[in-house]
Amino acid sequence: MASTHSSSDLESEPHRPSRLRFLVPGLLVAIAVPVVILTARGAEPTEPTESPVVPIAAEQPVRELKETSLWNPATTITPASYSDRAALELGTRFTVSAEGRIAGVRFFKAPGERGRHTGSLWNSRGVRLARVSFTAETRSGWQEARFAQSILVRPGQTYTISYHSDHGTYAGTRGDLTTAEPLTPATRRTGVFRYGASRFPDRWNPKNYTYYVDPIFQWWESTPRPNPGTPTPAVTPAVTPPAAPTPTVTVTLPAPDPSPTVTVTLTPKPSPTPTPTPTPTPTPTPTPTPTPTPSKSPTPKPENPVPAGGFPSAASTGVTPGTQLTVVNGDQTFATDGQVVTGKEFRGFVKVTGANITFKDCVFRGGTTNRTIPLFDSTRGRDTVVTDSEFAPANPSAGIDGAWTRNTQILRSEFRGSTDGIKAGSGTVIQDSYIHDLTWFASDPDQNGGPTHNDGVQSLAGETGVTLRHNTIDMSTTKDANAALQSSAPNTTVVDNLLDGGGCTLNFSHNGLSGALTGIRVNGNRFGRHSFFKCPILLSTRTTLAELTGNVFDDTGTAIPQPERHD
Known part of the structure; x- marks a missing residue:
């Protein structure tokens, strides 16, 4: 729930003279007033003379310092908690639609979390703009720390607010995006993290988890007031001086001439707003139409954020729950550049020779063989991606490995049952994956008949x-x-x-x-x-x-x- 707080007790706008409070004193505006004619009894009227200029005050807009955050710390929330047993940095990416300043950071402390915490603000290039240590923490719930000096933030840029935990117990929920204009969370890659020492958190869960790290944003808001119309001066009554040997003088004010209306507009000089460089949207590659074949569903797995409950496991890797798999029999070679292959169960050995080919939500089972061969071979491909997939031989043997790769990314995938998990060649990235329960054989031809x-x-x-x-x-x-x-x-x-x-x-x-x-x-x-x-x-x-x-x-x-x- 978004929270907006009025902070009228703060003395001044940051980096402005303290005399500028919420109500700016009216500017003095010169307005012409009617001519005053003095006449004496028995004397001819003299030529009119101009009166002194009379200042009239014009009220100006009220300027008020506002403060907001994405979550209201006074509202009770009950997010799930996870324990990774590892030091990590957790953060929220956000933007602003008005220029303002980040005054500090809040985070929701999960039950069981302990140790010291620091908060940081980062720009989009990963440069740390501010850092603060949390003090006087409670056992759980919202914790708050203010930077020694607030940091200027501008529209058109993405920032990250984060905190570091040595213990690795944290709160996390899928989604739960809130907006508190002019403060808005990034719609993609909202929650970010990084393991180890306090560094820029630049990894994210594809299911867009939030980790309840909250920027404290302040900005100045003006409430306009109507400009006053032309003032009508009060008519001064006749003045009878005390008895004296001098003549009695009467002040006569004729009907006032229309005076011009003076309007004063305060236009603050805006700070230049940098224009973000647009990111081109890649053209999606077509998905080949599969030949209709019998399908099956993988064993459902509970959803699990990354990070969550430690490190990748069978629950957080492999085929996405609910995916319908189409069985593909026999060995397959993929040579067409740019293919996207989804939802297949390969009951044969797969080879990649093309470029920019992606496999998603696939199961690689192989066949029966005495050869030394992998379930999946991308050593002759270029820029291959395998994500959310499973490698498990239907008929394990000493010569069957999970994958042989070059210039390949393997993400959120599970390997089990093969002899080696992955033979990783040049340019291979293996991330957020789970390799376990490989198969041992007492006799392996590649080991001269010895065990694997x-x-x-x-x-x-x-x-x-x-x-x-x-x-x-x-x-x-x-x-x-x-x-x-x-x-x-x-x-x-x-x-x-x-x-x-x-x-x-x-x-x-x-x-x-x-x-x-x-x-x-x-x-x-x-x-x-x-x-x-x-x-x-x-x-x-x-x-x-x-x-x-x-x-x-x-x-x-x-x-x-x-x-x-x-x-």
């Missing part, structure tokens, strides 16, 4: 630029698993993931490279304690980490040990 070496994600020498962001990769559910990530790919980034299992959970090796393995960044991850060797990270002797910060054990939040190092 299951990896959640594997990147081989010769690949580069792989990113793992906010995934759950749980290898503790797979017998004798090798690693959540086994990588020989330079410039690999591993950030904001929940990782567990394997001999060592992350294993970086320069094997297969002509030189050192460099450009590795491992930041803000949470680790389980189920690696065989009690080893969160293993580095080969010629592996160099570019960044290693904020990595902790999931159960206690304590820092993990320094990486082990050997070949």
Whole structure:
């Protein structure tokens, strides 16, 4: 519920002299008045003379400082609460339709949340404009902090108000957008977040959750008053002076001549409003018409925001609940650029050779084979996207992996039952996905007849630029698993993931490279304690980490040990 508050007790408009209060004193306006003629008894009238100019006050508009916020802190709300057990920044994106200032920040503190909090204001480029620490917090409910100096905001720009939590318990609700003109939440990507230290929150849930972070907006509003008409001066009666030897003088005022009406208009000089650069709307690519075939619905999954309840799980990944799937039998190759493929269950192996092909709400099941092959192969494609999909072989074997990729984004997808989850090649981004319960085999031809070496994600020498962001990769559910990530790919980034299992959970090796393995960044991850060797990270002797910060054990939040190092 929007809230608008009048703040008439505030002394002055920011950055204006304190003498300008809500009622501006009337300006003095010169208006001509009738001529006064003096006559003496027995004397001829003299020529008229001009009287002094008489000032008349014209009332001006009342200027009042207003304050508003998106949610009324006096109104009781009961949003759902979630615990991610990880430090994170949560925010709200907003715009204003009138120039004003952000005075501070509020956030709704979920029950069970604890620790210190800071609030921040950011511009659209991710520059922090102001920061404040919260003090005297209550156990739950709305908390408020004011910036040391209010910050100017203008129409046509998008800002983000946020707070940081070390504990990671927060309130969140799908939708619940409110408007308090001239303050408006962004209609898309309203609620944003980012894991780790306090940084610009630039990630969002596609279901448009709000996290109850509220800007305190102030602006000046003028209430116009009607300009007064031409004043009619009062007629001065005849004046009889006291008895004296001088003649009696009478002041006579003739009927007044019409006087001009003077109108005074105060026009404040507006501050220039920057014009936002429009974002071109991409032309949607046509969806091929499927051949009618029997359909089935996936097992319904409860909706779950991201972030919510920790990290991605079966509840927050995979096919969108309610999607009707069309079964496609046999192996398939997609070569036409720009295709969008939705709602398919592939009962064969899928290969991508075209560019800009998107798969959404699909299930990849594969077929029966003794070959070494993935359910989904995009190594010959370009700019492939897979979102809200599932990879689970119908007939697992030692040679079947979930996906082999290059230049591919995999978002909100689930991998289970294959030997390796993903063999990630150059330019692969894996985000908000869940890899778990891979299948172990006692005999694997690729291991010279030995048992499988299951990896959640594997990147081989010769690949580069792989990113793992906010995934759950749980290898503790797979017998004798090798690693959540086994990588020989330079410039690999591993950030904001929940990782567990394997001999060592992350294993970086320069094997297969002509030189050192460099450009590795491992930041803000949470680790389980189920690696065989009690080893969160293993580095080969010629592996160099570019960044290693904020990595902790999931159960206690304590820092993990320094990486082990050997070949």
